[in-house]
Amino acid sequence: MRALVDNLPTLASELRFLFLKNPRFPGRLSDAPNVQEITVKAAANGPATAWWLPRIVDLSGIDLYHSPANILPRGLDIPSVTTVHDIMWLNQPHWCNSHVAGIVDRLFYSSGLRHALRRSTAIATVSEASKAEIVRHDLAPADRVHVTRNGVATQFRPTSKGPSTLQHLGLGPDARYILTVGQNAPYKNHPVAIHAFHQAFADRPDIHMILIQRRQSANTLRPLITKLGLTDRVHTPGTIDAEELIALYGSAQALLHPSLCEGFGNPLVEAMACGCPVITSDRSAMPEVTGGAALLVDPEDCGSIATALRSIVNQPDKAAAMKAAGLERAKAFDWREFANANLAIYRNVLEG
Numbered sequence: 556m557r558a559l560v561d562n563l564p565t566l567a568s569e570l571r572f573l574f575l576k577n578p579r580f581p582g583r584l585s586d587a588p589n590v591q592e593i594t595v596k597a598a599a600n601g602p603a604t605a606w607w608l609p610r611i612v613d614l615s616g617i618d619l620y621h622s623p624a625n626i627l628p629r630g631l632d633i634p635s636v637t638t639v640h641d642i643m644w645l646n647q648p649h650w651c652n653s654h655v656a657g658i659v660d661r662l663f664y665s666s667g668l669r670h671a672l673r674r675s676t677a678i679a680t681v682s683e684a685s686k687a688e689i690v691r692h693d694l695a696p697a698d699r700v701h702v703t704r705n706g707v708a709t710q711f712r713p714t715s716k717g718p719s720t721l722q723h724l725g726l727g728p729d730a731r732y733i734l735t736v737g738q739n740a741p742y743k744n745h746p747v748a749i750h751a752f753h754q755a756f757a758d759r760p761d762i763h764m765i766l767i768q769r770r771q772s773a774n775t776l777r778p779l780i781t782k783l784g785l786t787d788r789v790h791t792p793g794t795i796d797a798e799e800l801i802a803l804y805g806s807a808q809a810l811l812h813p814s815l816c817e818g819f820g821n822p823l824v825e826a827m828a829c830g831c832p833v834i835t836s837d838r839s840a841m842p843e844v845t846g847g848a849a850l851l852v853d854p855e856d857c858g859s860i861a862t863a864l865r866s867i868v869n870q871p872d873k874a875a876a877m878k879a880a881g882l883e884r885a886k887a888f889d890w891r892e893f894a895n896a897n898l899a900i901y902r903n904v905l906e907g
Contacts, residue, residue: 556623558706560584562894570901573617575599600624605667619676619904621897626667627675634904636897637671638679638703641818642688643742644668650742650815669694676904679703679897681819684840703897705819706890711801711828713882718802720765724790731762732790733864734807734831736800736822738769742815744854746779751813751860753783755868762868764789764811765803804829808874809867812841813854820844824888827881832874834863846887848880 564572564587574584575595584592595612597603603611608628614620622628622637625644643651644664652660672678672694679701680686690697717728726732733752737743745766756762766776766789780789795803804810810826812835817823823844826833833849835841842851850867852859867874 558890558894559621559623559897562891563898564590566891566894566898567901575612600626600667602663604628605663606630619901621901622671622675625664625671627671629670631674634676634907635674636677636679636900636904637675638681638897639668639671639685639689639818640681641685641816642668642672642692643816645692646688647742647816651740675699676907677701677900679900681705682817682840682843684843685818701896701900703893703900705821705824705888706893707821707824707828707885707888708890710797711804711825711885713830714801714805716802716805718799718806720792720795720799720803721806724765724792726763726790731808731868732806733762733764733809733811734767734803734826735764735811736767736826737812737814739775744813744815745776747854747857747860748811748813749776749779749783749785749789751857751864752789752811753785754857755861755864756788759868760788762788762808765807766791767795767800767803768793800825801829804831807831809834809864811860811864812836813852813860814839814841815854817841817844823849824885828885828888830878830882832867832877833881834860834867845881846884848877848884850877 560574564585568589572590574590574592576584576592578594578596593612597611605626606629609630617633620631620633620635625639627635627637644661645668648661678695678699680689681704683702686700686702689695689700721728721730735748752764780786804826809832810822812822814836816839819840823833823835827848833845834852835845835849836854837851850863852863
């Protein structure tokens with residue numbers, strides 16, 4: 556979203572843009588002269604937006620509507636573009652939320668996704684793997700689906716600053732650790748990451764694991780960590796800011812990202828841009844995103860993951876080569892190019 560807001564007005568100065576803004580955002584989203592902003596109290600992906608947006612926002616004079624997060628509002632009578640990051644809510648909903656309380660989420664998101672795929676004039680998605688899944692699901696033909704690959708912010712880069720999180724966790728500045736970053740959802744496969752870490756380093760008390768979870772649930776993984784005897788070695792510090800995350804990437808032995816599925820996988824590119832070796836899954840978008848710069852593993856095979864972890868920790872030359880390869884690969888991802896790719900879709904739809 557930030558990439559679109561920052562880049563579209565200057566990339567297409569002849570077009571006018573209307574940004575719908577959450578009331579919690581202070582000030583203006585953009586100072587560009589071709590931007591108008593309206594504050595909308597409804598949540599961007601909530602029921603009011605999904606079902607009644609044309610009733611709560613005046614869209615007269617708008618020629619194209621872009622919905623950037625999987626769901627297209629109903630009742631639109633103008634051409635539309637929807638960015639569909641993945642379709643897990645359709646083909647693997649239990650990977651998104653396996654709890655009974657998640658039934659409402661499943662109904663909401665699956666219905667919203669189906670509507671977006673059927674009714675959008677064009678579909679944008681963030682990887683070739685995600686496009687293939689959308690087309691395979693047979694709700695949108697291939698000629699309506701376009702890849703707009705994510706970028707990586709320039710702030711993600713190698714740094715000499717040590718992470719202060721280590722001190723807060725009672726670790727020394729030279730502590731060696733494996734880093735895992737991702738939201739607390741089943742498809743992120745964090746229990747398997749912990750099991751693999753235990754298998755790899757049960758006899759290496761000097762190696763730690765730091766798990767950064769968005770939407771962290773303190774009770775979800777703690778019983779497993781305790782059962783494996785890793786209470787003092789697997790750390791879940793909770794929410795951290797971007798600067799601290801960059802420092803953690805830069806000092807980690809490796810990023811372990813064994814997801815079962817990804818539309819893109821932002822931590823992969825962030826880690827590579829910070830000079831962190833990456834271990835990730837051999838399926839979905841992850842091989843495509845890492846482009847030969849990562850170690851690929853079977854995310855359902857703890858032995859495969861453990862072997863990869865040990866190879867990086869025990870072979871400094873291999874880790875150094877992966878760091879260099881990752882830094883080079885990360886150069887391929889640029890948010891301005893992402894905005895340009897979206898703009899190309901807009902122009903195509905407007906001219907169509």
